Amino acid sequence: MRAICDDLDAETDALREVIDGLTEDEWRLPTPADGWDSHETIIHLGMADVAASLAVLDPTEFEKTKTRMLQGEGDLHSFGGLDVRSLTGTELWKWFTGERNRMNGAFRALGPKDRIPWFGPDMSALSFATARLMETWSHSHDIADTFGAEYPQSERLRHVAHIGVTTRGWSYANRGLEPPQGPVRVELTSPGGEIWTWGPDDCEDAIIADSYQFCLVVTQRRRPQEADLEIQGDLAAEWMEIAQAFAGPPTDAPEGRVGG
Helix, strand or coil: CHHHHHHHHHHHHHHHHHHCCCCHHHHCCECCCCCCEHHHHHHHHHHHHHHHHHHHHCHHHHHHHHHHHHCCCCCHHHCCCCCHHHCCHHHHHHHHHHHHHHHHHHHHCCCCCCEECCCCCCEEHHHHHHHHHHHHHHHHHHHHHHCCCCCCCCCCHHHHHHHHHHCHHHHHHCCCCCCCCCCCEEEEECCCCCEEEECCCCCCCEEEEEHHHHHHHHCCCCCHHHCCEEEECHHHHHHHHHCCCCCCCCCCCCCCCCCC
């Protein structure tokens, strides 16, 4: 848990570098994520952190709040009781880092296999922390692309790539499709030059790519035809068209998104 929490802290620092120095007007500029500006993006990340802290520190209260939400009595922004939409960008970032530190501190006290309740099935602490890193990385690109900022490529991409691979079945089920039985091999080159692999060596269907490009596609920050992927076989091509590494209703990456 220490390693994933350290990486989550590092990903948060990378996001800080992107938002550092934004004016109030820039905080409100639309990002490539339809309907979201940078201010709303940080609210979304922070409120999920508030919910995560509650799930770890007071799971009974989390379940009560979850039930009320499922009954239509509020949404994710109901957590915490603070009107964060009225905060300035600087105030919002201070609030966010406080909630992020609280959540990560709660994660650090757990074992990797400890279970945490969530809005879908409960998750292991390790998987939960990894998912928070993946979401941070994804939304950081929304803000970075807004301002043409270069986002750092690090070995932390392995976390994002792993979720991208393991959610292949979910990408189908989420669209009401039957997940195929055939495997797909994934071979990715890390920023440091290491080769990361998933799937059998002799697989006919494969995706061979730079890890950064693969992660942009599975988090729907780029369409597969707009990324540098070598796709072999129909199963691999079909998966990349619907890949979705995050929870929620099925969505597609916007066309023509640039950056990174």
